[in-house]
Amino acid sequence: MSSYRIALNFEDGVTRIIDCGAKEKVLDAAFRNRINLPMDCSDGVCGTCKCRAESGLYDLGDDYIDDALSSDEAGAGMVLTCQMVPQSDCVIAVPVASTACKTGTASFTGKVAGLSDLGGAAFELVLEAPANAPAFLPGQYVNIGVPGSGQHRSYSFSSPSGASRMSFLIKNVPGGLMSNWLAGASEGATLELTGPLGSFYLRPVKRPVLMLAGGTGLAPFLSMLEELAQQGLDQPVHLIYGVTRDQDLVLVERLQALADRLPGFSFTTCVADPATTHARQGYVTQHMPAAVLHDGNVDVYLCGPPPMVEAVQKHFQATGMQPASFYYEKFASSQPAVASASAAAAAAAAV
Template structure:
């Protein structure tokens, strides 16, 4: 049986390799022409040390303590020259992809469906081939805008493993991508690059707090679908904040997840003072102490920079330090390497 191993590099590139039964991650990577850091390959030098963020594996006992101490092992560090997976795994590699002689994957897609949501957002669905790269829930791709020589970056709103993928695109007046998508027809071709990003759902060992700002909702839809398929024993609370009433999109889809996931609940918040919404203001004003679990939680935040900064300040003001805090800032119409949602 093969196991799928996601290698997440420091520059945000993710590459998936297949590890055969009994094969080490280092050997599987080399077989895939990815040169993970190494020197001795015998568990002596520690050069191949990485962090296993999820999955089951065996490290054996053929390495020395100087290469991997017990405290490091307890914190998820592994030697890829000794690590033999027994399940799918996610591994953080402390090196850029280019150093490991790999890089972004490019793949093609065709437009399947376009759905407008008021003047706020567009859902873009694309069909991809069976050999399209895998991704982790929460990650994004760069999509080339046909005829422009430019690209825009969007988080997957669909779950991994599907041949139809989807994105939630913010409507921007005269926006390069939103204008193109608004006129797109089924069957039109697009080129994508990725997956990318270190914002993805980790192993769920603690309560989760999802904070979505505007079309920053997209990666959480991917995460929720993944949790709906795998199950979630921990409580999951989401706060979805927008500027205007019209910006609240796909709420019925979130409600469907609330029906599927017994431990999931959510609220929506609208910032505009003239709104008739029952909860107005900012997400930080609707974050009661009980959802913070005294810091024993994992926080995932995707929204514009002011929202990210405000949430971080709120935690400081409350004296709460989450066990882990993963966030992604985005700005509309961002240039290359910035996130556009």
């Protein structure tokens, strides 16, 4: 392979994905892309360029000194970008803000190519991906400007990276700024986007995975599952998709199509409304059998509103379940357009 994709995740949530030659050092590739990663000596002596490789294969050579990178640090995934030569696609956590590296979020536009009203509960927005659309990690989000408002809203991609069209699952909020615009939008309308952003993204699948989606928090999992369908899968992945009302349960047919394409993937759905006619009433924590927890040998991904995230955390604490990894993203619906509150807030963390 002549080059590899290197995702640089900065501590302010910005991600830049660059190409790095098969024999090129990551620091050199970053500079070639006008990204000034931290550095001083560039000879493996000072340790200034130290970062953490979160995934991928690479060679560090033997030209650096222990004071710059100890064997314990190297064993824990720390790297010197001035010495690191990739042997596969890699994800690197950079311990500084993107602005300190003279880079930042990419800005681009997308034209509306499709818009579906999903039973009044949500919209599915599809945009044509322009030639300059940046690559992203499955699970990340972008900020989308609401035309004529000077404001933006944050939405996770539901499509895989590199596709000719970008899709988003957007909750229909009565009186919401974006919801109001979408209700009257037409094909060909242009939207301004910035990103990608976020530290909630799919890591290499090395053990069983449990995905927990609340409402339109399903979106990033659709992107992750599409990525897994392209890569192949040798570990079980189970998704529990919980909503408040029957009509909020959308795109279930797409999940079934993914289950048909992806051996090892399964899903269940549940509805919290006591008056539901759905087969499984209750919250995701009530439909989480021991079999999908694998005695803690599981990576858990959770995307939903803050009360759901807190409920799952409390459930794990109460049951003594400690997953191998726990990644989550909270989101809150935006306020009505007449209010002065800001756009939907998104926060991500990993423990």
